[in-house]
Amino acid sequence: MTRHIIQTDRAPQAIGTYSQAVRVGDTVYLSGQIPLDPATMTLVEGDIDAQIRRVFDNLRAVAEAAGGSLDDIVKLNIFLTDLAHFPRVNEIMAGYFAQPYPARAAIGVASLPRGAGVEMDGVLVLAD
Template identity: 50%
Template sequence: MKSIATDKAPAAIGPYSQAVVAGGLLFCSGQIPLDPVSGELVVGTVEQETERVMENLRGVLEAAGTDFDHLVKTTIYLTDMADFAAVNQVYGQYFSTIKPARATVAVAALPRGARVEIEAVAELKN
């Protein structure tokens, strides 16, 4: 196993890795809309939060040498299912070929007051 860390995504705010490589797969911890430079939560629309989450995820994927085209599975956590369509619209813009399998789950709350969090599993590029 190998831990992945990058300054292109927020530093872990607890005892976990941004991602771990194991068995040819990359397991990405959930990303919330924290600005990787300031460490502060992006304040704005749920679309802006989702874009920040996806850019954070991109940073982790790139640090491991992979990309969105190699995502296998994602899980989206939302504090309000009324945001589903808006999140889905932004999320969908990041995929050009095969879209990953996905689950979307409503939760009572997310760290730092975020409205959206996304975790992912990706295959490593050859």
């Protein structure tokens, strides 16, 4: 199968040796997004809520560039430097996703790039 690289200016540019997303067939693999403002490439200011919202906005931008939406995500991975913020992820996520929700994992990590408190990646499947 052919791989298609997904790229958008509406999400932060890759800060390493990776693509924002890769599409293979109807499946799109979204790289991890941290709460970088795509215009400035700096971490958003504010509390963990602002970081979580920015990550969802970044994921949405890449999903849309791939021809889909957040509703097409079938698997979401969430990485938090403080698992006490997990209830905030749930509450904010409800504003971005509708049922049925994607499969999901939440993982506590020691640190994330650029000092972020949250990172998310996922897999989406596009309709024919």
